Amino acid sequence: MxxxxxxxxxxxxxxxxxxxxxxxxxxxxxxxxxxxxxxxxxxxxxxxxxxxxxxxxxxxxxxxxxxxxNIDHEMSDHLKKELAKDTYVITNINDTVYGKRTRGQKLADAVAKFGGSWGFIITFVIILVGWMALNVLHLFGIHFDPYPFILLNLFLSCVAAIQAPIIMMSQNRAADRDRFDSENDYKTNKKSEMEIRILHQKLDQLIEVQWPHILDIQKMQIEVLSEIENEIQSLKIDNEPKRERNTRHPNK
Structure with a gap:
């Protein structure tokens, strides 16, 4: 029927x-x-x-x-545009500060480096002791600067007068390096902040939107599987009378 x-x-x-x-x-x-x-x-x-x-x-x-x-692509494009801006370009401080030094700047850095070392202190102490020993003990018949060492005082004053501005020149360059370093740190922090902010947006999108969507898709898939199972069961029920008739009357 x-x-x-x-x-x-x-x-x-x-x-x-x-x-x-x-x-x-x-x-x-x-x-x-x-x-x-x-x-x-x-x-x-x-x-x-x-x-x-x-x-x-x-x-x-x-x-x-x-x-x-589409939302993921928009977030990725937004991140690429932000990172492509000039405000996020990180520069090499060594190339900026030390890459274009003049001879005078190199000399100032070398003097400041040597003037702040133990080598300078030891060398200067040896010179002072030798100077005073020559003039006090009259070694080798030399006594060009007798006590109280007026020439030595003049020499030390000249060295201090010349060394001070040279060291200040090097300190100015160190201050420039610190300024570039601060700017570089600011750009790095700003870039990291932007990346973290967009990553937070992606996580929020994943937790608040995409995960519920995934659950909805899974529910629909389960519904489809249930319907398929019901359809199979109904087909089995419909075919059961035919099997019984074939079993009872195999020759027909």
Whole structure:
């Protein structure tokens, strides 16, 4: 006996049997929303065929995936644009400060480096002791600067007068290096802040939007599997009488 197809699908308008679909009231909220978007006149008693339900589920899943991908692309493009700005360009301080030094600047750095070392102190002590020993003990008959060493005082004053501005020149260059270093640190921190901010946005997007979307997709997949299982069970039930007849009358 043929089963009558007395149910009309609210989406495609074709006729189906009662087992080939579900009523709108039996669908999930997500699927109801998709049906109402397709047919705003659908009611709880409206019949929806299995093919249209699967098509709506697939369309909805594809829409969710496309939306999430678009948001991810927008965030990635925003990050690339921000990082491409000149404000985030990090410079090499050594090339900036030491790469274009003049001879005078190199000499000032060398003098300041030597003047602040133990080598300078030891050398200067040896010179002072030797100077005073020569003039006090009259070694080798030399006593060009007798006590109280007026010439030595003049020599030390000249060295201090020349050494002080040279060291200040080197300190000015060190101050320039510190300034460049601070600017570089600021750019690095700003770049890191932007990266962290966009990463936070991506995490928020993942937790608040994409994970619920994934759960919705999984629910729809479970619904599809349940419908397939029900369809298989109904086919088994329909084929059971035929098997029994074939078992009872194998020759027919």
């Amino acid at each position: 043929a089963i009558k197809k007395n149910q009309i699908c609210a989406i495609c308008g074709n006729r189906f049997t009662l087992t080939e679909g579900l009523f709108l009231r039996d669908l999930s909220d997500l699927l109801k929303e998709q049906v109402l978007k397709t047919n705003s006149y659908a009611k709880d008693s409206s019949f929806i065929c299995l093919k249209d339900m699967q098509r709506l589920r697939i369309d909805h899943m594809q829409t969710i995936i496309d939306q999430d991908l």
